[in-house]
Each structure stands twice: as C-alpha cells, then as structure tokens.
Amino acid sequence: MPSANSSPISRRRSLSDPLAAVLRPPQDETPEQREMRILAEQEAKKISDSIDEQIKLDKAELKKNRPDVKVLLLGQSESGKSTTLKQFQLLHTPAAFHAERIAWRSVIYLNLVRSIRRILEAISPDSEQHDALDAFDADSLNMSQTDSASIVISSSSSIHMDPQQQQIAYEKHAYYSARLAPLIELEERLMRMLSEDDEDEATHLGNGISPAWPSLPPPTNGTTRPTIHVDTHGHTVPSTPSPRSPASLARGAEMSVRPTSNWKKALGLGGNKLKSTSPGTGEVLGWWEDPTDPVHVLAKYPAAMVELWDDQWVQGRLRDRRIRLEESSGFYLDEIERITAKKYIPTDDDVLKARLKTVGVVEHTFTLIQGSRGTNWKIYDVGGARNQRQAWAPYFQDVNAIIFLAPISAFDQVLAEDPRVNRLEDSLLLWRSVVSNKLLSHVNIILFLNKCDLLQAKLDAGVQLNQHLLSYGDRPNDYESVSKYLRNKFGLLHQQNSPNTERELFIHFTAVTDTRRTMTIIQNVRDIVLKANLKNSKLIS
Ligand SMILES: Nc1nc2c(ncn2[C@@H]2O[C@H](COP(=O)(O)OP(=O)(O)OP(=O)(O)O)[C@@H](O)[C@H]2O)c(=O)[nH]1
Numbered sequence: 366m367p368s369a370n371s372s373p374i375s376r377r378r379s380l381s382d383p384l385a386a387v388l389r390p391p392q393d394e395t396p397e398q399r400e401m402r403i404l405a406e407q408e409a410k411k412i413s414d415s416i417d418e419q420i421k422l423d424k425a426e427l428k429k430n431r432p433d434v435k436v437l438l439l440g441q442s443e444s445g446k447s448t449t450l451k452q453f454q455l456l457h458t459p460a461a462f463h464a465e466r467i468a469w470r471s472v473i474y475l476n477l478v479r480s481i482r483r484i485l486e487a488i489s490p491d492s493e494q495h496d497a498l499d500a501f502d503a504d505s506l507n508m509s510q511t512d513s514a515s516i517v518i519s520s521s522s523s524i525h526m527d528p529q530q531q532q533i534a535y536e537k538h539a540y541y542s543a544r545l546a547p548l549i550e551l552e553e554r555l556m557r558m559l560s561e562d563d564e565d566e567a568t569h570l571g572n573g574i575s576p577a578w579p580s581l582p583p584p585t586n587g588t589t590r591p592t593i594h595v596d597t598h599g600h601t602v603p604s605t606p607s608p609r610s611p612a613s614l615a616r617g618a619e620m621s622v623r624p625t626s627n628w629k630k631a632l633g634l635g636g637n638k639l640k641s642t643s644p645g646t647g648e649v650l651g652w653w654e655d656p657t658d659p660v661h662v663l664a665k666y667p668a669a670m671v672e673l674w675d676d677q678w679v680q681g682r683l684r685d686r687r688i689r690l691e692e693s694s695g696f697y698l699d700e701i702e703r704i705t706a707k708k709y710i711p712t713d714d715d716v717l718k719a720r721l722k723t724v725g726v727v728e729h730t731f732t733l734i735q736g737s738r739g740t741n742w743k744i745y746d747v748g749g750a751r752n753q754r755q756a757w758a759p760y761f762q763d764v765n766a767i768i769f770l771a772p773i774s775a776f777d778q779v780l781a782e783d784p785r786v787n788r789l790e791d792s793l794l795l796w797r798s799v800v801s802n803k804l805l806s807h808v809n810i811i812l813f814l815n816k817c818d819l820l821q822a823k824l825d826a827g828v829q830l831n832q833h834l835l836s837y838g839d840r841p842n843d844y845e846s847v848s849k850y851l852r853n854k855f856g857l858l859h860q861q862n863s864p865n866t867e868r869e870l871f872i873h874f875t876a877v878t879d880t881r882r883t884m885t886i887i888q889n890v891r892d893i894v895l896k897a898n899l900k901n902s903k904l905i906s
Pocket residue numbers: 440441442443444445446447448449693694695717718719720721722723724747748749750815816817818819875876877878879
C-alpha cells in the first residue's frame with residue numbers, strides 16, 4: 366500500500382485535512398526534536414492501546430457478569446402463562462417470534478377444527494344423556510361443568526325435546542356431520558403432524574380428566590431442573606431426558622407438545638414441509654403448493670363451517686346447552702374465511718390466541734440493555750395442570766420474581782383435570798400456597814388478574830358471580846364491583862399468609878392476549894423487577 370506521502374491524491378487529502386495539518390511535524394524540526402517527538406508519540410500510543418484494551422476487558426467482564434434476572438410464570442392450566450411468555454418474546458425477540466408464526470398455523474387449524482367438532486358433539490341428539498349426567502354433577506357440587514374446549518356456563522339445563530324437535534336434531538346433525546366429516550379426520554392428522562417430528566418425545570394428549578402423560582419425574586434433589594432451554598431464536602434445547610409419551614392419539618383430547626419437540630422447526634419455514642424447491646429455479650415453494658398440506662382440506666370447507674356456525678338452530682342449541690365457544694381458548698370461528706385461505710399467515714394476534722397446553726418447563730432467555738447496563742433475563746413457563754405442579758418447586762430457589770396468573774373470568778368453570786374443583790377456588794388455593802411459601806418470602810410477586818375481557822363479557826351476558834362464589838352475596842354483578850372484590854380477596858390472602866410482612870404486592874388487571882395493554886404492563890413489571898434486583902445487589906440503598 367502506498368504511504369501517505371507517496372501518492373499525490375492522499376497527500377492532497379491529508380493536506381486539506383485540518384487535523385492532519387495540526388499534527389504535521391514542524392518543517393524546521395531538528396533530529397533531537399524529531400526523536401523526542403517520536404518517543405512521545407510511541408508513549409501516547411501505548412497509553413491509548415492500554416486504555417482500549419481495558420475498555421475491551423471491562424466490556425467482556427460486564428457481559429460475563431451481567432446480573433441474571435429469573436422470572437417464574439405460575440398459575441393453573443389455561444391461566445395465560447404461555448401467552449404472557451409469547452408477549453415477552455414479541456417485545457424482546459420479535460424477529461424470532463415472527464419467524465415462528467408459520468409453525469403456529471397447524472395449532473390454529475387444530476383449534477379451529479376442534480371447535481367444529483365441539484359443535485357437532487353439542488348438537489348431537491345423543492348428547493342429551495350427557496346433559497342429564499352433567500346436571501346431576503353440577504347440582505351436587507354447586508358448580509357448573511365445562512371442559513377445556515368450551516365454556517359451559519351451567520349444565521343444569523337438561524333439554525328435553527319433543528319428537529318433532531328430535532327429528533330436526535337428527536337431520537341437522539346428520540347433515541353437518543356428513544358435510545364436515547373430512548375436518549374431523551383432519552383433526553387427527555394435525556395431531557399426528559404436531560407430534561410426528563419427534564417420535565421419542567411425542568405429543569401428549571391428556572384426556573382432560575386422567576392425564577395420559579405421566580407426571581414429570583420429581584426432582585432427585587432440591588435443585589435438579591428438568592428444563593428446556595429456548596434461546597433467543599426460539600429454539601428449544603432439551604437438558605433433561607423426559608419420559609416417553611403414549612402413542613395413542615385420542616380424538617378430542619387436549620393437545621400439548623413437549624417443549625423438547627422440534628415442531629416449530631419442522632412446521633415452520635425452512636422445515637421439512639417446505640424444503641422442496643421449484644425445479645431449476647432454486648425457489649422455495651409455498652406450503653399452498655404442497656398438495657398434502659392441511660390447508661387444502663380446510664380450504665374446501667369454509668362455506669360449510671360458516672353455515673354451521675351461523676345456523677340459528679345450532680346457535681340456539683349451543684345457547685340451550687350454555688356452551689359459549691366464543692369465550693373459549695383457541696376460538697377462530699368468527700374468522701373462518703381468513704384462516705382457511707390458502708396463503709394464510711397467522712398474525713401476531715392469531716398466535717397469541719392459539720392454545721397449546723404446556724407440559725414440562727420452558728425457559729426463554731433474552732438480554733435487556735438499558736443505557737450502559739445489560740441484564741440477562743430468564744423466564745420460566747411451567748405447565749399449570751395439577752399433575753405438572755410438582756415440577757415447580759426446584760425453580761423457587763433463586764428466582765427474582767414470580768408472575769402469578771389468575772384467570773378471574775373462570776369463576777363458573779371447573780378444572781379440566783378434576784371436574785370437582787372450581788377454577789377460581791383452585792386459583793385462590795394455589796395463590797395462598799405460593800404467597801405463604803417461606804422459600805419465596807423475599808421474591809417479588811406480581812399478580813395478573815387475567816382474562817378481564819372475558820370476565821367483562823361474561824358479566825355482561827348476565828352470569829352471576831354469587832351463584833358460584835357464595836361470599837359475594839348481594840353485591841352488584843358488574844365488572845367494577847366484581848373485579849374490585851376479587852382483587853381484595855387475592856390481596857387479603859397475601860396479607861394474611863405472606864411470611865414477609867414488608868413484601869409489596871403488585872396487582873394488574875390483564876388481558877394478556879391484548880398486546881397494546883400487555884406491553885405497558887410488561888414494561889412496568891420489568892421496572893419493578895430491575896429495581897428490586899438492584900436493591901438486592903446493594904447497588905442502591
Ligand atoms: N380472551 C382471552 N384469552 C386469553 C387470555 N389469556 C390467555 N388467553 C387464552 O387462553 C388460552 C390458554 O392460555 P395459555 O397461555 O396457553 O395458558 P397456560 O397458563 O400456559 O396453560 P398451561 O400451559 O396448560 O399451563 C390461550 O388460547 C390463550 O390465547 C386473556 O386475557 N383473554
């Protein structure tokens with residue numbers, strides 16, 4: 366490379382550079398002065414290099430010693446833990462979140478097809494017998510029945526049809542069952558697709574009452590953590606072997622995929638399903654060009670699905686049976702045309718609404734940089750069903766904060782895994798055991814009173830809280846009064862049971878499927894956690 370003095374162009378450039386002009390050695394410099402100047406320059410360079418090196422070391426040290434913040438998401442099944450985790454991902458690792466959207470397509474299809482099957486079951490004339498059985502149970506337990514796929518406000522409405530009505534029911538049921546039969550077959554295929562990628566760690570299909578998947582092995586000592594690591598790109602990496610799942614795929618069972626499964630990779634862009642390229646062009650084909658893709662079955666039936674959902678007789682039948690699918694997990698029946706379009710790509714909201722039960726523990730990590738400080742965040746999302754809760758304890762050891770989710774709209778529902786237990790009652794008991802836990806006495810607790818949107822809808826529809834929570838008495842059945850009452854109830858339990866009287870409790874009314882509302886709350890949670898973390902590390906008094 367030519368020196369600065371050898372090229373007329375570089376000389377011109379350096380002469381026109383004011384800094385170079387100032388630093389240029391004086392023209393009348395003596396040999397001694399020159400030697401001294403060079404020595405001084407060498408010394409200055411040494412100092413500058415060592416400063417640079419120190420900065421580099423400091424940066425590496427800072428990176429290594431970034432304080433870790435560990436947050437645990439707790440709450441019963443379907444309380445919204447995984448949805449909250451998705452919101453954290455959307456805020457902090459949006460590229461990874463968006464890259465996974467395609468993979469959620471299969472879950473959304475499954476949720477949609479499942480709603481169709483629920484309707485077909487509900488309109489079946491054979492379901493009369495079940496109504497009578499449900500009513501008996503509900504009466505004796507003073508609570509209503511539901512399953513995880515639908516909200517059943519009350520089942521004490523055994524419907525007795527006259528012969529003419531029964532004839533209509535047979536005809537309607539036969540008509541829709543015949544028209545929509547391929548979708549019921551598709552449900553099984555989708556379940557297989559979601560599990561087939563990982564035969565050894567296949568899909569869990571609990572039957573909602575006696576779980577088919579064995580509980581996670583209890584920790585061998587207090588610290589063993591059967592975790593799955595999800596890196597910032599959303600990939601899951603197993604860290605502890607887990608038991609094999611049963612091979613059976615039970616129709617209608619609630620679907621969950623073990624976090625070890627690579628279903629997102631297999632069903633997302635770049636996965637096996639999309640590896641084919643157009644001959645010669647090297648272009649990746651869209652899934653809609655793959656004739657085996659489930660979208661081709663779905664795309665044949667949007668009209669039949671809409672006809673079923675819009676049928677006033679069907680709606681009346683669902684009303685009679687107090688089934689409110691629109692308030693259930695994974696509800697897409699109002700958007701059939703959009704979801705079944707061949708080139709459908711799930712939106713952020715679609716992904717947030719998708720329901721896939723968690724089995725095991727999922728760890729999501731990201732780095733939060735604020736000014737010159739960085740913090741490594743680890744968020745643990747656990748399975749909330751009763752047989753999953755024994756896996757929680759090892760995570761209590763060094764956790765900084767707990768976000769506890771209580772779905773307060775569930776006051777008229779029972780647990781999928783134990784229909785004798787009211788969901789609100791279960792949440793309150795679970796809450797009490799968490800806030801009274803001595804291991805957690807110095808852990809910040811943030812309570813999300815979740816599914817406020819559904820609570821509002823339910824109360825607006827006239828469902829009475831005092832029918833399910835006797836202590837509510839004659840108070841007004843409006844959103845303001847109910848939410849305030851429940852907030853006080855949870856707050857009081859904390860006050861009465863917390864081993865640490867100094868602990869401040871942060872309560873938020875949330876609807877974690879609502880991104881705009883939840884982003885603000887997440888930022889607030891972040892501030893609470895970081896402030897408490899700094900305090901603990903004695904960086905502030
Ligand atoms: N409308 C509404 N739906 C919600 C809300 N929070 C969660 N959901 C939906 O409820 C369903 C269950 O939420 P999840 O986040 O899967 O529940 P979870 O607590 O992770 O459940 P497990 O994994 O079984 O422990 C999903 O379909 C969510 O989209 C909410 O505030 N409002």
